[in-house]
Amino acid sequence: xxxxxxxxxxxxxxxxxxxxxxxxxxxxxxxxxxxxxxxxxxxxxxxxxxxxxxxxxxxxxxxxxxxxxxxxxxxxxxxxxxxxxxxxxxxxxxxxxxxxxxxxxxxxxxxxxxxxxxxxxxxxxxxxxxxxxxxxxxxxxxxxxxxxxxxxxxxxxxxxxxxxxxxxxxxxxxxxxxxxxxxxxxxxxxxxxxxxxxxxxxxxxxxxxxxxxxxxxxxxxxxxxxxxxxxxxxx
DNA sequence: CACTAGATTGAT
DNA sequence: TCAATCTAGTGA
Numbered sequence: 001x002x003x004x005x006x007x008x009x010x011x012x013x014x015x016x017x018x019x020x021x022x023x024x025x026x027x028x029x030x031x032x033x034x035x036x037x038x039x040x041x042x043x044x045x046x047x048x049x050x051x052x053x054x055x056x057x058x059x060x061x062x063x064x065x066x067x068x069x070x071x072x073x074x075x076x077x078x079x080x081x082x083x084x085x086x087x088x089x090x091x092x093x094x095x096x097x098x099x100x101x102x103x104x105x106x107x108x109x110x111x112x113x114x115x116x117x118x119x120x121x122x123x124x125x126x127x128x129x130x131x132x133x134x135x136x137x138x139x140x141x142x143x144x145x146x147x148x149x150x151x152x153x154x155x156x157x158x159x160x161x162x163x164x165x166x167x168x169x170x171x172x173x174x175x176x177x178x179x180x181x182x183x184x185x186x187x188x189x190x191x192x193x194x195x196x197x198x199x200x201x202x203x204x205x206x207x208x209x210x211x212x213x214x215x216x217x218x219x220x221x222x223x224x225x226x227x228x229x230x231x232x233x234x235x
Numbered sequence: 236c237a238c239t240a241g242a243t244t245g246a247t
Numbered sequence: 248t249c250a251a252t253c254t255a256g257t258g259a
Contacts, residue, residue: 064242071242082255100253102243117242140245154243197242
């Protein structure tokens with residue numbers, strides 16, 4: 001009896017050690033929503049299913065704020081059953097169902113109710129399995145290629161098989177989903193532009209705010225803003 | 236309770 | 248340009 005409990009402790013210690021070497025830490029996520037959003041670009045999302053490792057590089061994100069941002073689920077810090085994860089500690093995953101059939105994944109940042117939507121990623125590891133997931137979860141009969149695997153928030157969730165089961169998951173200590181350091185993205189190669197899919201009539205000025213960030217020149221972004229890119233070239 | 240619109244995707 | 252598909256949010 002005594003012997004067995006010691007073994008359990010040993011296993012836990014070993015797991016913890018492994019986690020600290022690869023997982024981005026609590027401290028990493030504890031930054032305001034703008035700063036975290038931009039720093040997420042170039043990081044690697046790692047998903048483990050049935051001992052298979054899937055991974056992709058984050059190339060596009062958006063910030064959603066809890067104050068006056070009418071487009072945010074946490075608008076005016078309103079907490080509901082759906083958006084609870086946005087108010088949990090930085091590094092908590094917020095997954096929600098949209099249009100009755102798709103999922104989107106966000107990461108809670110510092111700031112009560114603020115979160116970052118992961119909009120697109122570049123497939124890196126386990127591409128075959130990601131293709132299978134997409135093929136299985138989408139209704140399409142067509143065969144997908146690598147280019148359209150993760151170039152949208154719900155496509156990404158399909159490719160990584162992320163749904164409501166993963167809502168409220170802690171990215172700092174989960175063995176099924178976490179972030180790793182990967183590539184440093186220089187500030188001057190980050191495009192700042194308005195967010196996608198917002199109803200201007202309903203959201204007002206917040207629909208125009210530059211709260212979408214993506215890696216300049218990356219081919220796995222969901223939608224490029226050539227005007228914003230041109231503006232950058234001038235500077 | 237009835238009704239509406241949505242942080243999307245894929246087909247026409 | 249439009250349908251799929253369903254729930255949170257709103258208002259009676």
